[in-house]
Amino acid sequence: MLAINPFAALPATIPPAVMQAYVVAMIVLVAAGTLFDILHKGSARYFFDNWRRSKGRARNELGSGALASIAVRTAVVDVLASGEFCSARRRVAHLLTMYGFLLYVVSTVVMVFSRSTSDIWPHLWWLGGVMVCVGGYWFWFFIRADVAAEGNSPLRLMRADLFVLSLLASVTFGLIWAFLQVNGGGGAMVFFALYILATTVLFGSVPWSKFAHMFFKPAAAFEKRMSLANGTRANLPGPADKPEQFGSARTAPRHY
Amino acid sequence: MPTFVYMTRCDGCGHCVDICPSDIMHIDKTYRRAYNIEPNMCWECYSCVKACPQNAIDARGYADFAPLGHSVRALREEAKGTISWRLKFRDGREKNFVSPIRTTPWGSIKGPAEYDAPPAEDLASQALAHEPDSLKVAGGLPTLTRGRLKLKLA
Numbered sequence: 001m002l003a004i005n006p007f008a009a010l011p012a013t014i015p016p017a018v019m020q021a022y023v024v025a026m027i028v029l030v031a032a033g034t035l036f037d038i039l040h041k042g043s044a045r046y047f048f049d050n051w052r053r054s055k056g057r058a059r060n061e062l063g064s065g066a067l068a069s070i071a072v073r074t075a076v077v078d079v080l081a082s083g084e085f086c087s088a089r090r091r092v093a094h095l096l097t098m099y100g101f102l103l104y105v106v107s108t109v110v111m112v113f114s115r116s117t118s119d120i121w122p123h124l125w126w127l128g129g130v131m132v133c134v135g136g137y138w139f140w141f142f143i144r145a146d147v148a149a150e151g152n153s154p155l156r157l158m159r160a161d162l163f164v165l166s167l168l169a170s171v172t173f174g175l176i177w178a179f180l181q182v183n184g185g186g187g188a189m190v191f192f193a194l195y196i197l198a199t200t201v202l203f204g205s206v207p208w209s210k211f212a213h214m215f216f217k218p219a220a221a222f223e224k225r226m227s228l229a230n231g232t233r234a235n236l237p238g239p240a241d242k243p244e245q246f247g248s249a250r251t252a253p254r255h256y
Numbered sequence: 257m258p259t260f261v262y263m264t265r266c267d268g269c270g271h272c273v274d275i276c277p278s279d280i281m282h283i284d285k286t287y288r289r290a291y292n293i294e295p296n297m298c299w300e301c302y303s304c305v306k307a308c309p310q311n312a313i314d315a316r317g318y319a320d321f322a323p324l325g326h327s328v329r330a331l332r333e334e335a336k337g338t339i340s341w342r343l344k345f346r347d348g349r350e351k352n353f354v355s356p357i358r359t360t361p362w363g364s365i366k367g368p369a370e371y372d373a374p375p376a377e378d379l380a381s382q383a384l385a386h387e388p389d390s391l392k393v394a395g396g397l398p399t400l401t402r403g404r405l406k407l408k409l410a
Contacts, residue, residue, distance in 0.1 A: 084267060084310070085269075086267070086269060086309035086310065087269055145268055145270025145283050145288070145290075159286045160286055160287055213287075219264075220264035224265065234329075235314075235327040235342060236329050237329060237340035237354075238340070238352075239331070239336075239340070240331075240340050241354075242354065
């Protein structure tokens with residue numbers, strides 16, 4: 001089951017050209033949605049305004065080498081390793097979801113467009129899907145913050161859930177469809193329809209969902225590192241230099 | 257000076273929501289980031305500012321008495337046991353302070369729900385639940401006795 005390309009069995013009902021056109025349409029939707037999001041919310045203008053303001057107040061002049069170093073550290077630590085998270089649980093859940101999503105999307109595109117008979121891509125598709133499910137359901141049921149004082153139901157839905165829930169629905173329905181298709185269970189096409197619906201919502205709702213966080217969060221992390229390097233520190237005080245005099249030896253924080 | 261959140265820095269962990277004594281730090285329904293729902297009810301305790309691991313929370317005064325251009329920011333370093341303050345004035349002056357953390361480490365105090373439920377007969381007692389044990393007063397709360405109520409005339 002894990003070595004079978006689930007999209008290979010579809011050409012009997014859906015021609016490959018239609019599947020490929022659908023994948024291209026989803027890529028266009030993400031690009032257009034992200035551009036609309038940037039223009040509508042002014043996030044790029046906010047980033048460059050902050051950049052200019054921080055540069056104007058800089059105590060240390062940063063050369064191109066220093067900026068390149070900050071960009072590399074942002075990419076490696078903050079983006080690839082989700083280093084900004086303070087909680088280990090949130091970080092692990094985010095890494096599982098992020099890398100699972102990448103594996104899932106890349107292997108889907110490869111399996112839809114290529115006629116490769118290699119069984120590595122179906123394996124990666126299943127692995128990515130399971131990683132998204134583990135990280136996503138863990139986050140949504142056990143980690144996401146809520147206002148306990150208001151007594152909200154753990155199953156309450158709000159707009160902030162649009163991204164994570166459409167992603168989970170897309171992956172879950174996709175895995176169920178692939179399982180039923182290979183094992184001959186009834187209802188495979190019903191789950192395929194649900195899979196397509198959830199996937200369209202996921203990629204078509206970029207302007208209204210948190211999908212765009214994967215673009216603006218790295219920019220914010222870069223700006224944060226730059227403000228530390230150029231000495232402005234976003235007006236934050238520097239690290240205390242005499243803890244033995246002013247403070248007392250304490251244990252590391254346990255609540256993060 | 258009520259608090260506000262830099263949404264690009266917040267990662268939605270909810271520590272400010274947990275610590276806010278006024279319950280006015282909430283999670284935004286659109287982006288799952290923290291925000292202050294009621295700035296005029298903020299009593300400016302700075303708990304959320306110090307608790308935020310991302311330093312994403314700042315404070316600003318009302319424009320009528322604290323014109324824009326100033327800044328008061330705090331950095332809590334638990335491992336060092338210090339809280340540092342940086343005050344920037346509108347005219348460019350700057351003052352920096354470092355002070356020790358005087359509270360007990362977070363997470364070291366038992367919450368009310370972690371105590372056993374008090375017996376029903378304690379309702380007739382003058383003491384609050386778990387007193388005097390929670391106050392660490394051995395032998396009971398100090399009380400006035402008849403012998404100590406004598407009027408002293410000069």
